[in-house]
Amino acid sequence: MKSAVETLNPTRVRLTVEVPFEELKDSLDAAYKKINQQVTVKGFRKGKIPARVIDQRFGRGAVLEEAVNDALPKFYTAAVNEAEINPLGQPEVDITELKDGETLNFTAEVDIRPVIEIPDYSGIEVTVDAIEVSDEDVEKAVQELRERFATTTPVERAAEDADVVTIDLEAKVDGEVLEDGVAEGVSYTIGSGELLDGIDDAVKGLEAGGEATFTSQLKGGSAEGKDAEVTVKVTAVAKRELPELDDDFAQLASEFDTLEELKADSLKRLTNMKQYDQATQAQERVLEELLKITEVPIPEKLLEDEINTRTHNLEHHQLGQMGIDLAKYLEIQGKTEEEFKAETEEAAVKGIKTQFVLDELVNKEKLNVNQEELTEHLMRRAASSGMSPDQFAQAVVEGNQVPMLVGEVARGKALALVVESVKVVDTNGETVDLDDEDETETTEAAAETAEAVTGETEVEEKGEKSGA
Numbered sequence: 001m002k003s004a005v006e007t008l009n010p011t012r013v014r015l016t017v018e019v020p021f022e023e024l025k026d027s028l029d030a031a032y033k034k035i036n037q038q039v040t041v042k043g044f045r046k047g048k049i050p051a052r053v054i055d056q057r058f059g060r061g062a063v064l065e066e067a068v069n070d071a072l073p074k075f076y077t078a079a080v081n082e083a084e085i086n087p088l089g090q091p092e093v094d095i096t097e098l099k100d101g102e103t104l105n106f107t108a109e110v111d112i113r114p115v116i117e118i119p120d121y122s123g124i125e126v127t128v129d130a131i132e133v134s135d136e137d138v139e140k141a142v143q144e145l146r147e148r149f150a151t152t153t154p155v156e157r158a159a160e161d162a163d164v165v166t167i168d169l170e171a172k173v174d175g176e177v178l179e180d181g182v183a184e185g186v187s188y189t190i191g192s193g194e195l196l197d198g199i200d201d202a203v204k205g206l207e208a209g210g211e212a213t214f215t216s217q218l219k220g221g222s223a224e225g226k227d228a229e230v231t232v233k234v235t236a237v238a239k240r241e242l243p244e245l246d247d248d249f250a251q252l253a254s255e256f257d258t259l260e261e262l263k264a265d266s267l268k269r270l271t272n273m274k275q276y277d278q279a280t281q282a283q284e285r286v287l288e289e290l291l292k293i294t295e296v297p298i299p300e301k302l303l304e305d306e307i308n309t310r311t312h313n314l315e316h317h318q319l320g321q322m323g324i325d326l327a328k329y330l331e332i333q334g335k336t337e338e339e340f341k342a343e344t345e346e347a348a349v350k351g352i353k354t355q356f357v358l359d360e361l362v363n364k365e366k367l368n369v370n371q372e373e374l375t376e377h378l379m380r381r382a383a384s385s386g387m388s389p390d391q392f393a394q395a396v397v398e399g400n401q402v403p404m405l406v407g408e409v410a411r412g413k414a415l416a417l418v419v420e421s422v423k424v425v426d427t428n429g430e431t432v433d434l435d436d437e438d439e440t441e442t443t444e445a446a447a448e449t450a451e452a453v454t455g456e457t458e459v460e461e462k463g464e465k466s467g468a
Contacts, residue, residue, distance in 0.1 A: 001017065001018065001019050001020070001023060001075060001076060001079075002017070002018040002085065002392075003015055003016065003017045003018070003078070003082050003214060003360060004016045005077035005079075005083040005085065008109070008367040009297075009315050010114050010115070010297040010299065011055075011111055011112060011114050011299035012109065012110070012111050012112065012296045012299065012300075012330050013083070013085060013110065014107055014108070014109045014423065015076070015079045015080070015091075015103065015107065015108045015109075015110070016105075016107050016258055016259070017075055017076070017079050017106050017107070017108070018069075018103060018104075019075055019105070020086055020103060021100075021102050021103055021104065022102055022152075023071075023075075023327055024067055024068070024071055024104060025350045026063075026065045026071075027067040027071035028063065028064075029067070029071065030067070030070055031063045031066035031067040032054060032063060032065060033047075033055055033314060035056070035058065035063065035066065035458070036048070036049050037273040037315045038324070039057075039058065041057060043052060045362070046168070046177055051057045051063075051406055053107060055461040060100065064098065064100060064128040067079070067339045068095065068098065068104060071104075072093060072106065075106075076091060076093070076335070079108070082312065085111055085112050085115075085205055086112055086113035087110045087111065087304050087433055088110070088111040088299055089110065089111055089301060089302060089305070090110075091108040091110035092108065092109045092110070093106055093107070094106060094107050094108075094109075094369075099266060107125065107443075110297070111299035111300075111301050112324065113356065114296065114297040114299070114356065115184065116294065116295075116356055116357060116360045117294075117295070117298055118231070118294060118357065118360055118361060118364060118396055119293050119294060119417055120222060121289075121293065121421065122421050122422065123129075123420065123422075124286060124289045124290065124418075124422040124423070125291075125423040125424075125425070126282060126285035126286055126289060126422070126423075126424055126425075127285075127424075127425055127426065127427060128138055128278050128281045128282050128285065128424060128425075128427070128432060129277070129278060129281060129426065130425055130426035130428045130430070131271060131278055131426070133267060133270045133271050133274060135250060137270055138263055138266050138267050138270065138287055141250070141266040141270060141316050142245070142262065142263060142266055144247065144438040145151055145227075145243050145253050145262075145266075146243060146249065146253075147187050147242065147255075148243050148253075148344060149242075149243050149249070149252060149253055150240050150241060150243075151240075151241050151243075152164050152238035152239065152240050152241070153238060153239050153241065154239075154417065155235070155237055155238060155239045155240050156207070156208070157207065157237065158204075158205050158206060158207050158210075158237070159203050159205065159206055159237045160190070161190055161192060161200075161204065161241060162189065162190060162192050162235055162240050163189070163190050163238060163239060164183070164188070164189050164190075164237075164238045164239075164240050165187075165188055165203055165234050165236065165237050165238070166185060166187055166188075166234070166236040166238075167187060167188055167192060167203065167207075167232050167233060167234055167235065168183065168184045168186070168232070168233045168235060169181075169182065169184075169229075169233075170182050170226060170230040170231045171218065171223075171229070171230050172229045172230075172231075173218075173223045173226050173227075173228050173229075174402075175229075178221065178222060178228070178354070179222065179302045180222050180225055181221065181222045181223070181228065185235070188203075189240065190203060190204060196218070196219065196230060197215040197216050197217065198214045198215065198216045198219050198226060198230075199214070199216070199230075199232060201292070202214040202230075202232050203234055206234045206237075207237065208234055208235060208236050208237055209234070209235070210230055210232075210233070210234050211231060211232060211233035212231075212233065213229060213230065213232075214230055215227055215228070215229055215230070215420060216228060216230050220322075221323070222323065224324065224328075224332065224350040224451060225331070225332060237262075245259060246259055247259050248306045249262075250343070262464065263336075265373070269374050276441075276445065278426070279434055279445055280445055280448075280449055281432060282419055282424045282432065283415055283416070283419055283445065283446050283449040284419055285447055286415070286422055286424075287354065287415060287418075287449065288455065289348065289422075290357060290418060291354065291357065294353075294357050296352075296353045296357060298349055298352055298353070303345070303348055303349065303352065305443060306352060306439075307341075307344055307345055307348045307396045308353065310344055310347065310348055311326075311344060314326070314329075316362075326340075330360050341350065350453055351453055351454040352454075354450060354453045355411065356417060356452050358411035358414045358450055359407070359408075359410075359411065359413075359414075361414035361417065362410045362414045364410065364411070365414065365417060367410055367413045367414060367417070368410075369413070371408050373409050373413075373443060374406060374409060376444060377405055377408060377409045377412075377447060378392060378396065378405060380444060380448075381405070388457060406464040408447050408450070408451055409443065409444075411446075411450045411454075412443045412445075412446040412448070413443050413446070413451055414445025414446075415449060415450050416442050417445050417446075419446070420434065
């Protein structure tokens with residue numbers, strides 16, 4: 001077999017392949033065997049029909065077509081390996097010449113992973129938010145914990161601010177009760193802002209059995225965004241009581257003996273959260289700067305597929321679960337279709353560039369993923385998916401997605417490596433040292449950052465090992 005490669009552009013090549021006819025022998029034998037099992041000829045046992053009879057009865061062309069279809073992936077893969085290219089997606093194959101007994105010639109055009117030169121990134125400098133936890137932040141955290149331990153006591157009086165009321169709701173649009181506009185026994189804390197605009201004023205002053213009607217714009221459901229006439233009936237009123245902020249509360253709500261110890265722990269937790277947010281912010285901004293200084297050609301077909309995938313997933317998964325279509329979504333977002341397409345393309349380009357650049361860094365720095373890192377990533381992915389680690393691991397194995405997870409961790413390590421090499425300062429002008437962070441935590445955070453950018457992007461290389 002002879003092959004040659006022609007570069008059409010930085011992301012696409014054409015392979016020209018010439019195959020001597022004798023190299024089709026195995027595929028021809030397989031074609032005759034397959035046809036033998038599918039047809040019957042009077043006077044011959046099934047599977048024992050001579051090749052010359054098959055040629056006479058069904059045509060040599062049918063055999064050749066079957067043989068070529070069987071052989072093409074093998075010859076294409078051999079040409080890819082000989083050319084030492086990294087194909088993306090499926091090739092466009094064109095048989096240019098097929099002479100029975102002489103030769104098979106074909107061309108294959110395919111997108112390839114572009115050659116990327118990673119520039120010197122040591123001069124990158126980014127600014128992140130300073131870590132500042134105020135007394136008010138600590139008080140708010142303790143107050144939120146206190147709210148979780150609130151108790152309610154039924155009262156026979158009109159509802160007031162902070163009371164918990166049990167209500168029935170009925171929403172009408174254009175005089176018609178909505179199918180999903182009726183709810184009974186809803187528990188609502190007055191002033192929480194968790195339901196409809198205007199409901200607080202409607203229920204305040206009502207005792208059990210009282211009802212009121214008000215107009216509000218619906219926040220969800222089949223008539224989302226429309227003004228509805230809402231009737232609310234109060235069926236019960238309860239007074240909400242918060243525990244005293246003292247040592248007894250600390251012992252009730254935590255493992256600490258005193259309120260001061262509880263506050264000190266809240267300060268520590270808030271600081272750790274701010275540190276994590278700061279590290280994530282640094283990773284995001286460093287990645288932005290790295291993409292700016294790195295030239296990355298984008299394969300057209302890959303970009304088209306990525307845009308289609310993102311649009312399909314939005315329409316049929318995210319919006320489908322919300323019960324709205326793309327037109328409604330754009331109306332809610334206040335975007336035109338053109339703006340949506342432009343934003344989707346921009347996100348797709350960024351996702352592809354991120355994967356290409358970080359993958360190149362993985363190769364350049366010879367970064368490997370160990371079992372501990374993969375297990376940690378799997379545990380986090382399982383938690384975010386709502387599945388148990390065992391269930392998630394089984395789904396990953398069954399879906400052949402282990403290489404995808406390995407790639408995510410490796411890209412996280414690549415991004416973490418870049419962040420360690422650049423200058424990060426906070427808004428107070430202080431240098432931020434991210435080396436003190438736990439290495440596994442840093443890698444995992446970087447993997448999440450890269451994953452957030454790449455989204456659904458998972459550039460797939462085909463043909464090199466598994467055939468076309």
